[in-house]
Amino acid sequence: MTNPSNFHFAGCDTVELAKQFGTPLYVVSEDIINVKCQQIRELFLNKYPNTKVAYASKAFLTLAMCKIIDREGLGLDVVSGGELYTAINADFPMEKVMFHGNNKSYEELVLAVDNNVGRIIVDNFFELDMLASIAKDRDKIVSILFRVAPGIGGKTHEYISTGQTDSKFGICLEGNMVQMAVKQAVASPNIDLKGFHFHVGSQLFDIHGYLSSIQVVLRIMRELKSTLGFVAEELNIGGGFGINYTDGDEETKPLSFFVDPIMANIKTGCEIVGIDMPTIIIEPGRWVVGEAGITLYTVGAIKEIPEVRTYASIDGGFPDNPRPALYKSKYHGILANKADKVADKTVTIAGKCCETGDILIWDLQVPQIESGDTLAVLKTGAYNYSMASNYNRLPRPAVVLLSGGKPQVIVERECYQDLIAREIIPSSLR
Incomplete structure (x- = not known):
């Protein structure tokens, strides 16, 4: 009773x-998760063409959660072999999986390639070399994004700020590192470079870090088109949308607070630098399930x-x-x-x-x-x-x-x- x-x-x-x-x-309330996913569809996927969403599973992942996310029509962001293995065992569509991580092991990359993961977000040259070798051995072409560090951190705790230059994540912009990475990827017959990814940080209530990072990455995309003829098809801006935990926090922002100015900024930025607007991907996790x-x-x-x-x-x-x-x-x-x-x-x-x-x-x-x-x-x-x-x-x-x-x-x-x-x-x- x-x-x-x-x-x-x-x-x-x-x-x-x-x-x-x-x-x-x-x-955990499935009903609340469903409402959040409905808002994602209404305020982002259905509102803006050529967009995708991958739920950041590190926030909360079980076999049942994989089933919910699949049913709701979202993709899945995984950051380890264990998270990927969970998705595989839940029969999650592998083409909708994005595999992140700054130090993926050989075994993890083999698991991803053998299971035809949709995108592997490559963090560094070591990983690029290893992935190209694995793909060659299996006679496969692997679609990737490069994670870049735009040099801009988010307004959050230092342990969950990730976009700054001094970060363990991503290829930094110093010394033409991104250009070198793109050249190497384009030259590999087993690598299909689709574009770029960045992540500013977690538990964010401010959009300026996103907007500043977008401008940095769009300039890189313009330079790469001009110098190498490389046209990026996808831009993944990560997640990090904050939620209210206590009375001392800001109120949880609706998804439109983030995505509307982000999409407007990308559209204007692409027009200014003279490139076609790529597919835009976001990766909310905490905002969905917190x-x-x-x-x-x-x-x-x-x-x-x-x-x-x-x-x-x-x-x-x-x-x-x-x-x-x-x-x-x-x-x-x-x-x-x-x-x-x-x-x-x-x-x-x-x-x-x-x-x-x-x-x-x-x-x-x-x-x-x-x-x-x-x-x-x-x-x-x-x-x-x-x-x-x-x-x-x-x-x-x-x-x-x-x-x-x-x-x-x-x-x-x-x-x-x-x-x-x-x-x-x-x-x-x-």
Whole structure:
């Protein structure tokens, strides 16, 4: 039975979800994801011809998520052999997959080539050489984009700013590096260079980094057409569209806030430099799934330090959400079983790991908190499950998908046996 005074998410009583599936528990709303995908179609794909969208799967990827993205008509951006393997096993259309990464291994590239991945985004000369060799050995022609570093970073945390010159990602613009890469790619009979990719950063609310980077890349495209006769057919501008996590953040912007000025800027820029407008690709991830997820916890020990702080510890923390420790990311939480009560107490939500930095939320306003309460942390759909670990030998949580108010397990909860399933005691220690 549901309780109307409890916190409900996507048509489900979260306290009942916690009782049924246990905690910690990732909860993801398929309905919210569907709405986001519908907005992508209406505000971008259907509005602007010659456009494509690839969901950035590093934000959240499971077999079920692959099926949802395929059903919604989007492509998939993967950044590792593991993400690619997941897509393959979900029967995702390989021609709609874009394979990123700054240090793809030989085995990962072989997996991509053998499975006819649609685009490989080449990050450096080492990768270009390796890919050309693999394609030659298999007598295949591989379509690629070059990732370039436009020299412009986004207004975000330094760890998730990626477009600056001093970045591990992409071919820098110094010393004619891009021209050299294009010459080498065009000369390879097994490489089909389609165009370029750049990514400014993540969790962005400002479009100026995109617009400045577009102008830089368009000038490069003009120079390449003039000097080498190379005409870029595609321009992938990445993703990074930000969402609202707490009251201190800007509100989540509609997709049109980003894509309308971007498309106008590209159109005008192409006219100015005298090149045809290429196919434009975007790669939203967090914007699609971030607000579609919550995480449920059970409150355990409560420690009051008079006139200092009250710590309320939960049965998860750093292993299921490392972002506060990594980026000082902020989240908002609700006592799900007391959602109708006045939040007049201040507590700090502490994780259970043996780390002082394992604090999920500082100074959260809640009603009177007690052991056994259910805590719902909001907007955890992106980069929580995908970054989860077994630190302190904690099993990773289950993932439940809500569709039309009905829950379905899409990732089973790990158990202690899973933690040692691949371990071997050598004979010398038996």
